[in-house]
Amino acid sequence: MSNQGKSAPILIGMMGAGKTTLGKLLARRLGFAFVDSDHEIEAQTGVRIRDIFEIEGEATFRAREHKALEQLLGRRNTVLATGGGIVLLPENRALLKAHPPVVYLHAQPQRLWERLHHDRSRPLLQTADPQAKLAQLYAERDPFYRAVASHIFETGEAPLDQLADKVLNALQSGS
Numbered sequence: 778m779s780n781q782g783k784s785a786p787i788l789i790g791m792m793g794a795g796k797t798t799l800g801k802l803l804a805r806r807l808g809f810a811f812v813d814s815d816h817e818i819e820a821q822t823g824v825r826i827r828d829i830f831e832i833e834g835e836a837t838f839r840a841r842e843h844k845a846l847e848q849l850l851g852r853r854n855t856v857l858a859t860g861g862g863i864v865l866l867p868e869n870r871a872l873l874k875a876h877p878p879v880v881y882l883h884a885q886p887q888r889l890w891e892r893l894h895h896d897r898s899r900p901l902l903q904t905a906d907p908q909a910k911l912a913q914l915y916a917e918r919d920p921f922y923r924a925v926a927s928h929i930f931e932t933g934e935a936p937l938d939q940l941a942d943k944v945l946n947a948l949q950s951g952s
C-alpha cells in the first residue's frame with residue numbers, strides 16, 4: 778500500500794493487546810518507521826520499565842511517558858505504539874485526540890490474561906491477583922481508549938496479517 782499522503786497510525790490499548798507486534802507489521806507495510814513509547818523511555822533512561830516503576834514509582838514513570846509521547850508525536854512517517862497506561866493523563870488523551878488516526882486494539886480481559894499470565898515484565902501485574910488487576914485496569918481504561926480512538930479493532934481473533942489488512946484498508950478508505 779502506498780503511504781502517499783497517509784498519516785502514520787498511533788496504536789493504543791491494554792498491555793498484551795499486541796500493539797508492538799501489529800505496529801511493526803503496519804510500519805513495514807506502510808514503509809514507515811516504527812517506535813514504541815516504552816522502548817523509547819528505556820533507551821532514554823537506560824533502565825527497564827519495571828525498574829523505573831520500582832525505583833521512581835508510577836507517577837514519575839507517567840511523567841516520563843508524557844514527555845516521550847510529546848516527543849514521538851513530532852516524528853513524521855512513524856507508526857507509534859504506546860504503553861497501556863498512556864490514556865491515564867488527561868493531557869495525553871488531548872494529545873492523542875488531536876493526532877488521528879488513533880487505533881484502539883481491543884481485547885477482552887480474559888484474552889489479555891491468556892497472553893500475559895506468564896509475564897514478569899509488567900510491573901502493574903506483579904500483585905497477589907494479577908488477573909483481577911488486569912480486569913480492573915481494563916474496566917478503568919476501556920472508556921478512555923474509546924474516547925480518543927478514531928478506529929477500534931478486535932485483536933486475537935483473525936491472524937495478525939489479516940488484522941493488519943483490515944487496519945490498512947480502514948486507514949486508506951478514511952473510514
Ligand code: S3P
Pocket residue numbers: 790791792793796815826859860861862863898899900901
Ligand atoms: C503499562 C503498560 C506497559 C508499560 C508499563 C505500564 C500500563 O506497556 O508502559 O508496564 O499501565 O498498562 P504495554 O502496554 O506496552 O505493555
